[in-house]
Amino acid sequence: MATLGAELADVAAGRVVIALAIEPRLSQQNGFLHAGVAVAALDSACGYAALTLMPAGAEVLSVEFKVNLLAPASGVRLVAEGEVVRAGRTLTVCRGDAYAEHEAGRVHVATMLATMVRRQAG
Amino acid sequence: MATLGAELADVAAGRVVIALAIEPRLSQQNGFLHAGVAVAALDSACGYAALTLMPAGAEVLSVEFKVNLLAPASGVRLVAEGEVVRAGRTLTVCRGDAYAEHEAGRVHVATMLATMVRRQAG
Amino acid sequence: MATLGAELADVAAGRVVIALAIEPRLSQQNGFLHAGVAVAALDSACGYAALTLMPAGAEVLSVEFKVNLLAPASGVRLVAEGEVVRAGRTLTVCRGDAYAEHEAGRVHVATMLATMVRRQAG
């Protein structure tokens, strides 16, 4: 996430928002953000959201996720919101939505449904 | 859906709710509803939700869906809510959530993310 | 599966095949098998495939699955093949493919990618 210039824009129990500037280095020749960046931001937002409901010291890994790419992302900023749908002892299910913000508003660019696992201690 | 005794409990633009009684014939030996029933209800709720935003005479088919099974379903009634996340000319993305209702409240039993396609005219 | 008249057609380590007759009671008005039946057969084939690699007495639950519906299913018999992609201590990832067999050959009707969990002892 650091490589992408992403920051935690909001953190609450079971919900995390990650934001990053849409910069040329993260974009394709046509000016749209690489879909992979939105996917990585959503995956991180979901993972951190899961982590907020786990005990201190826990770690989380993505087991799997599905993402629907809804629209190309252009504009000023990408915002990825992750929230816990169901928290279990081992597995946590999260949902994420990514939006591309521009001056006139925001566009829903991707939606994710993910399964996270609490990592086994080393 | 008729086979399952399901009914349209609510219909609005981009959102459909399907409900069905949790009966022994739809349940496993342990008394829990077959997961397949919740999946079928979610798939239908998503498909009908997509249909509400299409022109009259259109038909919709499920391209694919992912479902997370969150908890076993028991109780009196299963409620499956489908809503459109993004409606396109050809493809519509929907999200669905199924709940098992019992006297004391309801349990979130499954969540779906689905892609629907407007069927080509015969 | 019993309700669907399904039978285990083949069982090997990490691979299970389930077959069922395509009967009118499992079909829609247009004669095609309900998609839910293929999905249930795939889910079962994946679950049993996971079980073949677990110790005796283990139980398996579906965490989640994604299925792409490729073609309507008609014909004589539905065959659902499930195989383990990766077996872990807690989680097992499986892939499944369903085919509708008729006299002239078979049609690939659905493909699944699923995550199974070894059930915690009661």
Added chain:
Amino acid sequence: MATLGAELADVAAGRVVIALAIEPRLSQQNGFLHAGVAVAALDSACGYAALTLMPAGAEVLSVEFKVNLLAPASGVRLVAEGEVVRAGRTLTVCRGDAYAEHEAGRVHVATMLATMVRRQAG
């Protein structure tokens, strides 16, 4: 893909293999490749595989994909194989598998199931 240093290692009708060197700049602090890189490589391999079965001049977009992350990726090279499961006029379903190659062999690190759409002409 150019940013990742990826190259088309093999192209056949309905099947494409993409390979890239596992370099420090694509890796996390623990030395493992960022999961996002494997996901992007799989998405590209699936998209190109779909493209091989389309008429010249066609373009392809990812509608959605699901990926299971099977193991952390380390080693010398990442190989992402994409193949068409079913090619339709508008939609193509693909499957992808990514492997991390090292001196002693290779590890299956991720598997994908994706839906691609033939892009509407501009």
